[in-house]
Amino acid sequence: MASQSSEPTRIMMAVNESSIKGYPHASISSRTAFEWTVAKLVRSNAAGFRLLFLHVQVPDEDAFEDMDSIYASPEDFHNMNEKDRIRGLHLLEYFVKRCHQNEIPCEAWIKKGDPKELICSEVKRVKPDLLVVGSRGLGPFQRVFVGTVSEFCAKHAECPVITIKRKPADAPPDPIDD
Amino acid sequence: MASQSSEPTRIMMAVNESSIKGYPHASISSRTAFEWTVAKLVRSNAAGFRLLFLHVQVPDEDAFEDMDSIYASPEDFHNMNEKDRIRGLHLLEYFVKRCHQNEIPCEAWIKKGDPKELICSEVKRVKPDLLVVGSRGLGPFQRVFVGTVSEFCAKHAECPVITIKRKPADAPPDPIDD
Numbered sequence: 001m002a003s004q005s006s007e008p009t010r011i012m013m014a015v016n017e018s019s020i021k022g023y024p025h026a027s028i029s030s031r032t033a034f035e036w037t038v039a040k041l042v043r044s045n046a047a048g049f050r051l052l053f054l055h056v057q058v059p060d061e062d063a064f065e066d067m068d069s070i071y072a073s074p075e076d077f078h079n080m081n082e083k084d085r086i087r088g089l090h091l092l093e094y095f096v097k098r099c100h101q102n103e104i105p106c107e108a109w110i111k112k113g114d115p116k117e118l119i120c121s122e123v124k125r126v127k128p129d130l131l132v133v134g135s136r137g138l139g140p141f142q143r144v145f146v147g148t149v150s151e152f153c154a155k156h157a158e159c160p161v162i163t164i165k166r167k168p169a170d171a172p173p174d175p176i177d178d
Numbered sequence: 179m180a181s182q183s184s185e186p187t188r189i190m191m192a193v194n195e196s197s198i199k200g201y202p203h204a205s206i207s208s209r210t211a212f213e214w215t216v217a218k219l220v221r222s223n224a225a226g227f228r229l230l231f232l233h234v235q236v237p238d239e240d241a242f243e244d245m246d247s248i249y250a251s252p253e254d255f256h257n258m259n260e261k262d263r264i265r266g267l268h269l270l271e272y273f274v275k276r277c278h279q280n281e282i283p284c285e286a287w288i289k290k291g292d293p294k295e296l297i298c299s300e301v302k303r304v305k306p307d308l309l310v311v312g313s314r315g316l317g318p319f320q321r322v323f324v325g326t327v328s329e330f331c332a333k334h335a336e337c338p339v340i341t342i343k344r345k346p347a348d349a350p351p352d353p354i355d356d
Contacts, residue, residue, distance in 0.1 A: 009218045036338070040187045040307050045223040129218045130340070154332065160214070160340050162308070163332075 008105065011037060012052040012128035014119045014153070017091050024090030029134030033164040034095060037132050038102055046104045053095045053108035054122050055088050056115040085110065116152040123157045131161045186283065189215060190230040190306035192297045192331070195269050202268030207312030211342040212273060215310050216280055224282045231273045231286035232300050233266050234293040263288065294330040301335045309339045 015030040017023045026034075042049045092108040099106040111118045123131055135150040154161045193208040195201045204212075220227045270286040277284040289296045301309055313328040332339045 009221065041219055043187065043223060043226045045221060045226065048221040048223065154341075160342050162338050162340050164338050 008048055008050040009130065010050045010052060010126075010128040011041070011130045011132055012054060012123060012126060012159075013037065013095070013132045014054050014056065014115070014149070015091065015095055015134075016055065016115070017087075023087035024094065026091060026094050027134065029136055029164070029166050030095075031134075032166050033132050033134035034098065036164045038098075038104065042102070042104055046102055049104060051095075051099055051104055051106040052126060052128055053092055053106060054119065055092055055108070055110050056118045057084060057088050057110060057112045058115065059112060116149045116156075119149070119153050120156050120158070123153075123159050128159055131157050131159055133161065133163055135163045135165050186226055186228040187308065188228045188230060188304075188306040189219070189308045189310055190232060190301060190304060190337075191215065191273070191310045192232050192234065192293070192327070193269065193273055193312075194233065194293070195265075201265035202272065204269060204272050205312065207314050207342070207344045208273075209312075210344050211310050211312035212276065214342045216276075216282070220280070220282055224280055227282060229273075229277055229282055229284040230304060230306055231270055231284060232297060233270055233286070233288050234296045235262060235266050235288060235290045236293065237290060294327045294334075297327070297331050298334050298336070301331075301337050306337055309335050309337055311339065311341055313341045313343050 013030075013034060015034070016027050018025040018027045037051070042051075088110045092110070096106055096108050111122065119131070119133070131153060133150045133153050150163045154163055191208075191212060193212070194205050196203040196205045215229070220229075266288045270288070274284055274286050289300065297309070297311070309331060311328045311331050328341045332341055
């Protein structure tokens with residue numbers, strides 16, 4: 001027999017918001033990666049797995065433009081950060097609910113900073129058995145401009161990584177969106 | 179509920195022989211990838227999965243040196259190829275037996291040619307849900323000289339790919355060996 005520990009298989013999933021619809025909507029690639037993981041790996045064995053959802057929020061450099069700069073105060077910033085945090089929690093709520101529907105144990109948390117760096121440092125800290133990341137499946141030309149969180153993680157994360165590409169049918173007309 | 183088809187999850191595994199011990203011994207990285215897949219993905223849900231073992235044999239360019247060239251005939255070549263094929267079957271037998279021990283349904287077959295090209299073309303043909311490849315976990319300098327079947331597959335195979343690195347403790351003193 002292969003060594004089957006009684007510990008569940010811990011799968012970390014990095015999820016983000018839709019770049020078209022914004023919070024609290026999950027991106028198509030995050031949802032695709034989640035549904036694939038449940039249908040193909042967890043299957044009917046919910047008790048054998050534990051899903052760990054990480055959402056990394058990118059600090060908004062244009063935050064100043066969103067508010068009346070004359071009235072901007074430390075209090076305004078605090079409220080803005082709080083609003084961001086709540087939007088992030090609503091995003092995670094979507095995945096936590098989907099897990100509850102499937103009776104899959106899960107955890108979820110938010111970090112702020114550079115997604116690729118934070119995903120890798122959280123892998124180091126949390127030590128999952130597997131990291132699943134969604135990918136927009138961009139061509140080489142688009143990749144250069146859009147960035148490649150999934151490629152960076154596949155290369156640098158200290159655990160096995162699966163990259164799930166979006167189905168072509170799910171891709172929006174402009175592949176840079178979402 | 180996520181869409182859980184009654185079809186098992188089909189996982190293709192590319193396996194090869196040990197570069198130190200030769201046939202019929204499986205390489206450390208193939209065995210590590212197999213044991214990881216059983217322990218972390220299949221777990222106790224054997225009926226939910228089907229493992230597809232592909233072994234690609236590299237045509238031996240030095241074959242002439244192995245035999246007395248004066249007596250070499252088409253018949254000799256035929257016998258040599260036959261011997262190769264049987265050694266490949268013995269390698270696959272190892273994994274098939276391990277599957278039987280765990281009651282995991284499986285298939286196994288051999289192809290001859292360039293491993294990275296053939297793994298990707300077999301993925302195209304067989305359409306597994308997932309490809310698992312072992313990796314020796316070489317540093318960037320060694321990678322240049324040793325080749326990177328796992329990196330090529332992760333990039334080009336038309337299905338999700340997991341690369342399983344060998345545990346550092348299992349690495350032989352010379353990382354190029356296996």
